[in-house]
Amino acid sequence: MGGSIARGLAKGSMISESDIIVSNPSRGKLKELKVNFPMITTTQSNTDAVAGADIVILSVKPWLIESVARELKLKSKQILISVAAGISFEQLAHYVVDPEMPMFRLIPNTAISEQESMTLIASRNTTNEQELFILSLFNEMGMAMLIPEDKMEAATALASCGIAFVLKYIQAAMQAGIEMGIRPKDAMQMVAQSVKGAATLILNNDTHPSVEIDKVTTPGGITIKGLNELEHTGFTSAVIKAMKESR
Ligand SMILES: NC(=O)C1=CN([C@@H]2O[C@H](COP(=O)(O)OP(=O)(O)OC[C@H]3O[C@@H](n4cnc5c(N)ncnc54)[C@H](O)[C@@H]3O)[C@@H](O)[C@H]2O)C=CC1
Numbered sequence: 241m242g243g244s245i246a247r248g249l250a251k252g253s254m255i256s257e258s259d260i261i262v263s264n265p266s267r268g269k270l271k272e273l274k275v276n277f278p279m280i281t282t283t284q285s286n287t288d289a290v291a292g293a294d295i296v297i298l299s300v301k302p303w304l305i306e307s308v309a310r311e312l313k314l315k316s317k318q319i320l321i322s323v324a325a326g327i328s329f330e331q332l333a334h335y336v337v338d339p340e341m342p343m344f345r346l347i348p349n350t351a352i353s354e355q356e357s358m359t360l361i362a363s364r365n366t367t368n369e370q371e372l373f374i375l376s377l378f379n380e381m382g383m384a385m386l387i388p389e390d391k392m393e394a395a396t397a398l399a400s401c402g403i404a405f406v407l408k409y410i411q412a413a414m415q416a417g418i419e420m421g422i423r424p425k426d427a428m429q430m431v432a433q434s435v436k437g438a439a440t441l442i443l444n445n446d447t448h449p450s451v452e453i454d455k456v457t458t459p460g461g462i463t464i465k466g467l468n469e470l471e472h473t474g475f476t477s478a479v480i481k482a483m484k485e486s487r
């Protein structure tokens with residue numbers, strides 16, 4: 241996630257590639273990043289990386305956040321952004337020198353590598369200007385939305401875990417296609433483009449799934465047979481349960 245964010249920032253218009261410093265204990269990952277982004281500074285020292293940084297993005301696994309953050313001794317002049325799912329502002333405040341420093345919690349999804357993320361942002365002790373800046377940064381990597389912290393877990397299930405559920409749908413539909421004699425690669429493209437089309441219909445027209453489903457569904461036709469089968473087998477309920485389980 242950290243690598244994707246660094247790459248996205250470097251490709252964007254708001255931060256110059258040469259202003260980005262990436263720290264990782266893995267020399268291999270840093271080398272990989274350098275291939276396409278030679279101007280990014282890389283280091284294996286987190287403390288070197290944050291010295292003089294205006295914005296510090298922590299993108300380690302949630303169980304490493306405390307030890308990594310404490311070592312950095314972060315304070316007010318800097319803005320802290322944590323990407324760790326499930327780590328609250330209250331927890332983060334204990335890991336920094338100045339608990340009142342500006343902080344963001346940020347949850348992208350893996351499509352950030354394609355500049356197509358849905359990125360959720362919550363803020364604490366930040367100015368409007370800082371919020372607009374961070375929103376603009378991540379709007380360049382897809383779509384970003386500012387939400388209250390208490391909605392973060394639910395929104396993470398929808399947008400970040402949710403991308404895995406959509407991929408699971410693609411995989412399941414492919415299996416059906418293959419059983420019906422379609423080549424796997426063709427099936428993958430057919431389903432993936434249909435999913436992209438469905439999302440584009442909704443996002444471009446500010447419409448509603450029910451309206452778009454209605455347009456596909458000919459009375460007495462074939463679509464309604466499949467839709468009803470989905471209901472009989474508990475599709476809607478399964479999705480609701482999965483989302484709630486992923487909180
Ligand atoms: N994978 C996903 O879809 C999403 C992940 N997140 C959050 O992003 C964070 C990172 O997750 P992933 O990118 O999936 O994990 P990852 O394992 O792919 O990346 C973690 C990186 O941290 C590096 N690392 C390990 N110890 C370190 C240290 N002491 N200092 C600096 N770097 C260190 C590793 O070498 C690795 O490159 C997690 O907190 C997760 O909750 C948030 C939204 C979505």
Ligand SMILES: O=C(O)[C@@H]1CCC=N1
Binds near residue numbers: 325396400401
């Ligand atoms: O599965 C996880 O914990 C991470 C956080 C959101 C998406 N992936």
